[in-house]
Amino acid sequence: MTRRPTLAVVGATGAVGEVMLQILSQHADVWGDIRLVSSPRSAGRKLAVRGEETEVAALTEEVFEGVDIAMFDVPDEVSAQWAPIAAAKGAVVVDSSAAFRMDPDVPLVVPEINPHAVRLRPRGIVASPNCTTLAMIVAAGALHAEFGLSELVVSSYQAASGVGRAGAETLRAQLSLVAGTELGAAPGDVRRVLGEDTGPFPAPLALNVVPWVGTYGQDGWSSEELKIRDETRKILDLPQLRVSATCVRVPVLNTHSLAVHARFEHEVTVPRAHEILATAPGVVLFDDPAAGNFPTPADVVGTDPVWVGRVRRSLDDPQGLEFFVSGDNLRKGAALNTAQIAELVAAEFMPL
């Protein structure tokens, strides 16, 4: 086969889908036909991809006829139902939901880290990691390759759009209510003004931070915290890796950040860590705090790589390294990684 494969984009009308269409337009020469697919509710809309207005089709079995690769950016339960249907129709599914990530017969792929894993996909499905894992794993994986990772302690600063369009819209609406007022410094202010309805978040997000992301997992851990642990272990093929994550939502629209404490098998130095990060694919090293250079969501949003700064060796442990990462949760954290995986599969259709 030396033809351009046919692509289906399932979930084309969501927050991630919007970014995906931008990325597909930038990588215009990879794909043959591109079919846009959504829930029946959003079907019929026309969206621009590669400069062409394209009508969005409703999700049905028939839509996968002749499709080589199908990207899914939809809720877990939709993926769980429909990805096997698409695979049965012969499409290779690249799924960004959590539905298949921990399935031993589904590879979990970050192209900068484990591109080889994409080839072994007995169910015809390849999974893309959670957006928070993705913000951290490219840098952590590059350092692991040199120093041998033994433990991660991470705390997240996660953006509102991690729960989709409704998250960003809720934060904007809350900010409109509190901005320009004297509110927020006195007890109960924020809840009084914003009312009981906190949208997709379990507490007000404007002028606040919320130490709970996802659903209840086990033993007090949130689902998001367990995902970071489980997915990191699988991607790095380190099933015994110690991982402790605390996931916190912050009033940022797009771009997740993490403070990372990493412990390695071998002694680390900042100069060598800088060399590794400066040349690692998908990473921007931005680390000169004395000059005001460290990653912040405001600077990182809309860019493809993850940005790394605040690199320093643990003061009490020559095998410990601290760093801070920021990555756009809609780009590398979702659409971009899915597109990169799909392009790895597409390359099988167009051998050198």
Add this chain to the structure above:
Amino acid sequence: MTRRPTLAVVGATGAVGEVMLQILSQHADVWGDIRLVSSPRSAGRKLAVRGEETEVAALTEEVFEGVDIAMFDVPDEVSAQWAPIAAAKGAVVVDSSAAFRMDPDVPLVVPEINPHAVRLRPRGIVASPNCTTLAMIVAAGALHAEFGLSELVVSSYQAASGVGRAGAETLRAQLSLVAGTELGAAPGDVRRVLGEDTGPFPAPLALNVVPWVGTYGQDGWSSEELKIRDETRKILDLPQLRVSATCVRVPVLNTHSLAVHARFEHEVTVPRAHEILATAPGVVLFDDPAAGNFPTPADVVGTDPVWVGRVRRSLDDPQGLEFFVSGDNLRKGAALNTAQIAELVAAEFMPL
């Protein structure tokens, strides 16, 4: 001596001073005369304390004549100059700046943890810790007393008012510019709208998080991160304790939070940790995430204690515990702890 001591409040007109006057009014029976003192710029203003309008005096040597205890809530360099002058005049100084915290002849006191330390003060000065240390140390110290702390990895979520009134005012002004717009999700948006002037912060704070607090310390560490390590070691009398801190400013007005990963000498259990935290002085245990109960700044602001939630044992380490704390940086993080120390000293004037 069995009289009520005379108190001077130096820095009465600042953000912390405002909260201090509320606290002094609530604890109205501790003090004899209360003198309010400020820089010459703010002197002459009248402020209410214990229901009386009191004129603010300018900071001079003479203002300390007859003063038993002087609280200082002023910048480091003002404390460095004036605290020894007040001490030479016979006042016991309780200083909330960083000027004397690491002086071996100055005790660093958290009344819930090391109240005994207040008695040994060869310079006549007692120091109160940094606001970020204070948000975490009461809970960590209570757990240490039972399990024996061996390592801390903490990431902070610090409020704008940690740099004083200008911090909160800057955040409010920035929010007014971005709220009600579509800004913040596209590259460069926030910087373009807010301009080059980011006030007391090294980057825009609205719709952003800024992984840099304080000044440049050493080897890539910020002064704030080093303070947490040094002060925690001194307060807990654990000079070898491993501490790694990452300090991050978030768009919250008041109340600092920290995600804490603590490792102990002994095995920990969540039920026992809950028992300890539920009965620890100065701590509110608020930990039932399935019911939506975890500390957030919006709920904690304006309250005296530190609130602890998200308590869980590390999944890969029976000696590891994770938790999340929030404490009002102007109350326990500053004015309240200073007032508590001053009351410990005042008790020496009023023996049982």
